[in-house]
Amino acid sequence: MAETNKTATLTIDGQSYELPILSPTAGPDVIDIRKLYAQAGVFTYDPGFTSTASTDSTITFIDGGKGELLHRGYPIDQLAGQSNYLEVCYALLYGDLPSKAQMDDFEARVTNHTMLHEQMVNFFRGFRRDAHPMAIMVGVVGAMSAFYHDSTDISDPWQREVASIRLIAKMPTIAAWAYKYSIGQPFVYPRNDLDYASNFLRMCFSVPAEDYVPDPILSKAMDRIFTLHADHEQNASTSTVRLASSSGANPFACIAAGIACLWGPAHGGANQACLEMLREIGTVDRIPEFIARAKDKEDPFRLMGFGHRVYKNFDPRAKVMKQSADEVLDLLGVENNPVLQVAKELEKAALADPYFADKKLFPNVDFYSGIILEAMGFPTSMFTPIFALSRTVGWISQWKEQLDDPQLKIGRPRQLYKGETLRDYVPIDKR
Ligand code: CMC
Numbered sequence: 001m002a003e004t005n006k007t008a009t010l011t012i013d014g015q016s017y018e019l020p021i022l023s024p025t026a027g028p029d030v031i032d033i034r035k036l037y038a039q040a041g042v043f044t045y046d047p048g049f050t051s052t053a054s055t056d057s058t059i060t061f062i063d064g065g066k067g068e069l070l071h072r073g074y075p076i077d078q079l080a081g082q083s084n085y086l087e088v089c090y091a092l093l094y095g096d097l098p099s100k101a102q103m104d105d106f107e108a109r110v111t112n113h114t115m116l117h118e119q120m121v122n123f124f125r126g127f128r129r130d131a132h133p134m135a136i137m138v139g140v141v142g143a144m145s146a147f148y149h150d151s152t153d154i155s156d157p158w159q160r161e162v163a164s165i166r167l168i169a170k171m172p173t174i175a176a177w178a179y180k181y182s183i184g185q186p187f188v189y190p191r192n193d194l195d196y197a198s199n200f201l202r203m204c205f206s207v208p209a210e211d212y213v214p215d216p217i218l219s220k221a222m223d224r225i226f227t228l229h230a231d232h233e234q235n236a237s238t239s240t241v242r243l244a245s246s247s248g249a250n251p252f253a254c255i256a257a258g259i260a261c262l263w264g265p266a267h268g269g270a271n272q273a274c275l276e277m278l279r280e281i282g283t284v285d286r287i288p289e290f291i292a293r294a295k296d297k298e299d300p301f302r303l304m305g306f307g308h309r310v311y312k313n314f315d316p317r318a319k320v321m322k323q324s325a326d327e328v329l330d331l332l333g334v335e336n337n338p339v340l341q342v343a344k345e346l347e348k349a350a351l352a353d354p355y356f357a358d359k360k361l362f363p364n365v366d367f368y369s370g371i372i373l374e375a376m377g378f379p380t381s382m383f384t385p386i387f388a389l390s391r392t393v394g395w396i397s398q399w400k401e402q403l404d405d406p407q408l409k410i411g412r413p414r415q416l417y418k419g420e421t422l423r424d425y426v427p428i429d430k431r
Contacts, residue, residue, distance in 0.1 A: 002022065002023050003020055003021075003022055003023075003032075004020075004021050004022065004023045004029070006021040006029070007019060007020055007021060008021055008031045010036075010040070012040055012042060015040070017036070017039055017040050019031050019032060019033060019036065020032040024056075026061050026063070026070075027061065027063065030053050037414075043414040043415075043416070045416050049234075049239075050309075053234075054234055054239060054242070054411075055234065055242065055402065055405075057233065057234070057398065057401060058072075058095070058401070059071065059072065059092060059231060059233070059394075059397050059398060059401060060072075060092075060231045060232065060233040060394070061073075061233070062232070062233055062310050062311070064308070064309075064310035064311045064312050064313075065312055065313060066313070067311055067313045067314040067315065067316045067319075068316060069232070069316045069317065071088060071091060071092055071230065071231060072091045072092065072095060072096060072097075074091065074097070075316075076227075076228065076316050076317060076320070077316060077319065077320055079091075079227055080224050080227050080228055080317075080320040081320070083097075083227070084195075084196075084223050084227070085196055085197065085223045085226040085227045085230065085390075086103075086106065086107055086110060086196055087103060088227050088230050088393075089106075089110075089168055089230065089393040090102065090103065090106050092230060092231050092393050092394060092397040093164060093393065093396065093397050093400065109165050109169075110165055110168055110169045110196070111169070111192045112169070112192075113165055113166050113169035113170060114169045114170065114172070114173055114190035114192060114199065115170075115173065115189065115190060116170055116173055116174065116177070117147045117148070119147070120140065120143070120147060121187065123139075123140060123143055124136065124140065124177055124178070124181050124187070125181070127139070127181065129181070129182065129184060130182070131178075131181075131182060132182075132381055133175065133178035133179050133182055133381055133382055133384075133385045134178075134259065134262075134263045134269075134381075134384050134385055134388070136174075136177075136178035136181065136182070137174055137175060137178055137259050137385055137388055138256050138259045138260050138263070139256075140174050140177075140178070141167075141171075141174065141252055141255050141256045141259055142252060142253055142256035143252075144166070144167075144170075144252035145250045145251075145252040145253055148163070148166060148252070150162070151163035151166060151251070152250040152251070152252070154245075154248060154250065154251065154403060160251070160400060160403065163250075163251040163252070163396075164251070164396045164400065167251065167252070167255055167392050167396055168392055168393055168396065171388070171389045171392045172190070172196065172199060172200040172203065172389055173189075173190050173203060174389075175200070175382070175385040175386065175388070175389045176188065176200060176203035176204045177203070178385060179204055179378075179379075179381075179382050179385070180203075180204070182381065185207055186207070186208060188202065188203045188204075188206045188207075189203075190203060194214075195219065195223070196223065196226070197214075197219045197220075197222035197223035197226060198214045198219040198222075200222065200389070201214040201218065201219060201222055201376075202214060204378070204382075205377065215331065217327060217328070217331050218328065218331070218376060221324050221327065221328045221372055221376070222376070224320065224321075224324050225321070225324070225369055225372065225373070225386065225390065226386075226389070226390040227390075228317040228320060228321055228365055228369075228390075229317075229365070229369075229386075229387050229390035229391050230390055230391065230393050230394050231391070231393065231394030231397060231398070232391075232394065234398075235267070236261050236262075236264075236266075236267050237258040237259070237261040237262040237267060237268065237391065237395065238258065238391075238394060238395055238398050240257050240258050240260070240261040241254045241255060241257060241258040241395040241398060241399055242398060242399065242402050242411065243257075243411040244257040244258075245399050245402055245403065246402070246408065246409065246410045246411040247410050247411075251396070251399060254395070254399055255392060255395055255396070255399075258388075258391070258395045259388045262384065262387060262388050262391065263384055265304065268366075268384045268387040268388060268391070269384050270304050270305060270364070270366040271305070271366040271369050271370040271373070271383035271384060271387060272370070272380045272381065272383045272384050273304040273305075274304040274305035274366055274367055274370045275339065275370040275371075275374055275380045275383065276304075276380060277290075277303070277304045277305075278339045278342045278343050278346070278370075279339060281342050281346065282338070282342065283338070283342065284341060284342060284345045287342065287345055287346050287349050288349070290303070290346070291303075291346075291349055291350060291353060294306075294350075294355075295353075295355045303346070303350060303356075303361070304366070304367075305363055305364055305366045305367030305368075305370070306350060306356065306361045306362065306363055306364065306367065307359075307361040307362075307364065308362075308364050311362070311364070312360040313360065313362070314362050315362060315363070315364045315365055317364075317365035318362070318363050318364055318365050318367060318368055321365055321368035321369055321372070322363075322368050324368070324372060325368045325371050325372045325375075328372050328375050328376065329371075329372075329375055332375050332376075334375050337374075337375070339371075339374060340371055340374075340375070343367070343371050347363055347367070350363075351363075366387075369383070369386075369387075370383055373386060
């Protein structure tokens with residue numbers, strides 16, 4: 001970020017402080033308050049980071065007003081339409097789209113790492129059968145630091161690179177095995193002659209008694225879901241990864257922290273929550289009741305899959321996802337599925353309602369991704385693991401960028417303390 005000759009003046013009790021203003025290559029200017037506490041003895045207060053840039057970054061840019069999402073400058077609709085997930089991974093990790101030779105090399109490196117250490121099978125088997133696949137993923141990815149000691153030294157660029165490739169390569173296997181374990185089916189090993197998305201679909205849906213041959217349209221749709229979730233600048237889970245890593249934690253521990261954060265229904269858990277909501281609504285005639293609940297301030301219910309902290313006109317990912325949903329539903333001939341009928345009518349009803357228009361609440365990526373995944377045969381419990389698998393490259397790219405930053409400091413927010421002031425301890429018999 002370049003320093004401008006603009007400054008902001010802050011006046012406290014008649015004393016003025018000049019704060020530098022930094023200019024990004026895109027997006028609003030940023031007031032640099034790094035020296036504020038040292039100079040003025042005050043903190044700033046911004047719960048939820050609604051006005052605070054926690055880092056500088058060159059990876060992803062979002063203009064929420066315009067509904068624009070760029071990875072390394074490339075718009076998401078072009079990437080989703082013309083590129084593929086592994087190519088986008090390369091761009092996120094290394095800064096630009098690869099040449100043919102670079103792509104072949106990258107693909108070969110990812111493909112060579114798709115298997116898991118065989119002893120990890122025992123680790124999976126330690127979970128209860130009814131464990132949520134996200135619970136298994138948090139545990140297994142964290143446990144990778146116990147299996148891959150040769151890629152946990154973050155001061156070694158080569159180990160950082162190997163950890164990155166391992167995570168991107170193994171995440172589909174981990175997610176698919178978490179699913180297989182939860183339904184009591186044997187684990188299916190990766191096949192390196194398949195592309196990234198087809199391999200994942202096969203590991204999820206193949207059984208020893210019958211091989212699964214993915215339809216190219218479904219593989220393309222899966223790849224697009226991966227691409228659309230690949231990165232999203234400083235969202236909650238990415239910020240979690242950065243915060244965890246700022247202490248020097250190993251990459252597997254940091255990504256496990258990101259997976260844990262993603263699980264929540266306000267973030268990656270929204271796709272599962274959305275489908276569950278559509279099922280709960282059940283029939284089109286109940287839509288007005290749920291719309292009324294979403295608008296009622298006394299009711300905590302929200303329309304899942306609607307709204308976004310940053311996008312205030314539309315979610316560009318949702319646009320592409322909607323198109324993909326139409327293709328997949330057409331292929332699978334499931335347009336009359338009751339859940340999908342409810343989804344379509346709910347979308348129409350919410351978009352026509354002034355409450356949602358006034359608050360700029362539009363369907364987000366999770367509204368449509370759940371619909372596609374359901375049509376493909378995934379249970380709702382797999383929706384968030386698929387998001388986690390896709391977002392791994394974003395977490396890793398942001399983690400790498402942070403480690404390369406010479407200004408890296410441990411993340412340590414301040415607070416506005418509202419508790420008791422100093423008081424003396426009272427022994428238990430005197431309270
Ligand atoms: N249904 C009904 N009302 C809503 C909704 C919703 N889905 N989302 C926001 N609002 C209202 C909210 O009640 C508030 O009203 P008021 O100003 O009267 O108090 C106003 O809109 C602003 O909401 P907010 O919670 O202050 O906004 P936020 O930026 O903190 O929250 C959000 C963003 C995504 C957490 C929120 O819109 C939400 O909970 N959506 C449902 C969950 C969801 O779909 N999450 C997936 C996000 S996309 C995938 C990802 O990147 O993780």
